[in-house]
Amino acid sequence: MVQAVDIIKHGGSRPTEKFLRDKLRSSLVAACLSTKAPEGQAEAAADAVCDKVIIWLQQRPEVTSHDIRVVAARHLKSFHPEAAYLYEQHKITI
Amino acid sequence: MDILSSLAIVTLAGLVHASFQLSVSVLTLLSGHTIGAKRSHAKLLRLTSSFIFGTGLMTVLLLSFTSLVLLNIFGKNAPQLIWAMACGLMIGVAIAIWAFYYRHEKGTTLWIPRSMATYLNKRTKLTKLSGEAFGLGLSSVVGEILFIIAPLFISALVLIQLPAIWQLIGIVIYTLVSMLSIITVWVLIGSGHTLARIQQWREANKHFMQFTAGAGLIVLGFFVYVYQVLGSSVGVI
Numbered sequence: 197m198v199q200a201v202d203i204i205k206h207g208g209s210r211p212t213e214k215f216l217r218d219k220l221r222s223s224l225v226a227a228c229l230s231t232k233a234p235e236g237q238a239e240a241a242a243d244a245v246c247d248k249v250i251i252w253l254q255q256r257p258e259v260t261s262h263d264i265r266v267v268a269a270r271h272l273k274s275f276h277p278e279a280a281y282l283y284e285q286h287k288i289t290i
Numbered sequence: 291m292d293i294l295s296s297l298a299i300v301t302l303a304g305l306v307h308a309s310f311q312l313s314v315s316v317l318t319l320l321s322g323h324t325i326g327a328k329r330s331h332a333k334l335l336r337l338t339s340s341f342i343f344g345t346g347l348m349t350v351l352l353l354s355f356t357s358l359v360l361l362n363i364f365g366k367n368a369p370q371l372i373w374a375m376a377c378g379l380m381i382g383v384a385i386a387i388w389a390f391y392y393r394h395e396k397g398t399t400l401w402i403p404r405s406m407a408t409y410l411n412k413r414t415k416l417t418k419l420s421g422e423a424f425g426l427g428l429s430s431v432v433g434e435i436l437f438i439i440a441p442l443f444i445s446a447l448v449l450i451q452l453p454a455i456w457q458l459i460g461i462v463i464y465t466l467v468s469m470l471s472i473i474t475v476w477v478l479i480g481s482g483h484t485l486a487r488i489q490q491w492r493e494a495n496k497h498f499m500q501f502t503a504g505a506g507l508i509v510l511g512f513f514v515y516v517y518q519v520l521g522s523s524v525g526v527i
Contacts, residue, residue, distance in 0.1 A: 226326030231484050235328075278486035282322060285489055288397025290315045290407040 202258040215253060215264075221246050224268060227283040228276055241275035291518065293456055296448045300460045302510050303441035304467030309503035310437055311492070312400060313345050313430040313472050318489060319414045320423065321479045338476050340420040344427020345472060349465045352431065352438070356446035357457070368447055373518045376444050380511035383440035387504040391437070398492050402433060440507055441468075444514060 201215040221242045228238030248271040249264060265283070273280035291299075320341060324334045360368060393399040400407070410426075410433070417423050431438065449460045478488055492499075 226323075229328060230322045230326040231486050232325070232482075278484060281486050281490065285397050285493075286319075286322075287411070288395065288399045289319055289489065290312070290398075290400060290402065290410055 307468035340423040341427040344424040348431035384507035
């Protein structure tokens with residue numbers, strides 16, 4: 197179980213929030229589904245990546261939302277490279 | 291200017307317009323959110339079709355409005371000074387495209403302010419109805435007005451010289467040509483190509499698109515200046 201980690205939002209313009217596994221998971225599932233991955237595969241990949249991100253968070257009391265995105269994308273790459281690419285690109289498409 | 295040359299100018303201006311990427315970026319995001327939210331393929335097609343219809347309608351409205359304003363002010367023949375100004379505008383916008391159109395960072399981030407990009411991103415994510423997608427299409431064209439104004443203005447100047455029926459044909463040609471890029475992306479998405487591959491292509495070729503948009507405007511500006519401004523002056527002499 198991850199300790200309470202504060203997530204500093206992009207640009208610091210919004211208040212910090214606690215890390216929520218479900219929020220990260222749903223964004224990862226959405227990225228996998230966007231590449232037309234089967235639902236089961238998307239959920240399995242998202243769960244595995246969430247576990248790895250939580251391990252990474254163990255030693256960190258606060259991180260930025262951008263850090264989480266980078267780390268999650270790095271781990272997702274080994275499960276689904278196309279989904280990882282889309283996940284990375286989400287904030288830099290426009 | 292004869293009809294063929296006029297329509298050629300309108301077509302090239304439409305191609306330059308087609309190389310602007312805000313609508314394509316929003317369409318890519320809209321498709322990503324729709325597929326990621328497990329909505330049906332029919333829903334995806336409805337939303338993206340509405341979006342494209344919105345961009346088309348706004349392009350028609352902007353071009354018609356610009357033409358109407360110019361026609362009311364100058365009549366069928368705009369003064370040489372206005373033609374020269376239009377050429378200057380095209381060269382200026384071309385340089386701006388080369389300098390600012392894409393940000394110097396990863397992805398396909400555009401020149402638009404980050405707050406506006408964040409808003410469009412959120413708005414795209416919240417889009418569930420065809421009407422909302424239509425509105426998003428309208429606003430994505432208006433969002434690029436600073437760059438679109440150059441091809442739009444020269445097309446309007448060319449169109450007001452033509453007979454009424456050719457003006458309509460010119461507007462249709464401009465609109466269809468300017469929508470080529472989003473129609474291509476729409477067809478690719480509809481036929482099952484993954485968004486990742488489309489986005490990878492866009493990222494890999496963004497500097498090429500940026501260069502061709504700027505170069506297209508410079509060629510157009512130079513051609514119109516020689517044909518309409520210098521040509522008329524020589525004719526007078």
